[in-house]
Amino acid sequence: MRPLVHISVTAGLLILHALSASAEEFLYKQTGKYLGWKIPENKFRVCEGPVMPIENGRIEKTSDKCRKTPPPGPSVHWSGTLAFANFDTGIVRIVGDDGNSIDLYLASDSESWPILKRLTKGATVRAFGPVPGRADTVVIESVPTVK
Numbered sequence: 001m002r003p004l005v006h007i008s009v010t011a012g013l014l015i016l017h018a019l020s021a022s023a024e025e026f027l028y029k030q031t032g033k034y035l036g037w038k039i040p041e042n043k044f045r046v047c048e049g050p051v052m053p054i055e056n057g058r059i060e061k062t063s064d065k066c067r068k069t070p071p072p073g074p075s076v077h078w079s080g081t082l083a084f085a086n087f088d089t090g091i092v093r094i095v096g097d098d099g100n101s102i103d104l105y106l107a108s109d110s111e112s113w114p115i116l117k118r119l120t121k122g123a124t125v126r127a128f129g130p131v132p133g134r135a136d137t138v139v140i141e142s143v144p145t146v147k
Contacts, residue, residue, distance in 0.1 A: 029057035039133030040103040104135040
């Protein structure tokens with residue numbers, strides 16, 4: 001299922017919402033099938049919280065939900081400057097005001113990628129996701145001016 005994308009401009013902010021029936025995915029490995037979310041560094045966060053390497057596993061979309069789903073709305077929030085977005089791996093890096101960076105996974109088949117591809121490094125953004133390491137919504141607060 002391809003996610004739907006809702007784009008809105010509110011108070012001068014461009015908001016990209018990657019909407020889908022379910023953010024959860026299955027990780028299939030020789031050791032079993034796991035429900036959760038793909039996150040950066042080729043890892044997978046299982047519903048109950050543990051993080052495991054994907055290694056030779058494969059990720060598939062699903063409509064299944066974790067028994068303990070995150071609370072309604074985004075449960076994790078990051079803000080800062082867009083350092084880069086790797087469209088092959090789905091990784092977005094945000095550098096906070098404190099200089100620390102975070103890598104977030106945004107599904108590479110998300111229809112929000114064409115818009116993100118047009119952004120330049122240095123855009124001020126906020127990202128929201130269901131679990132640490134996963135972004136489902138990106139808010140673009142400002143774009144650097146070209147001199």
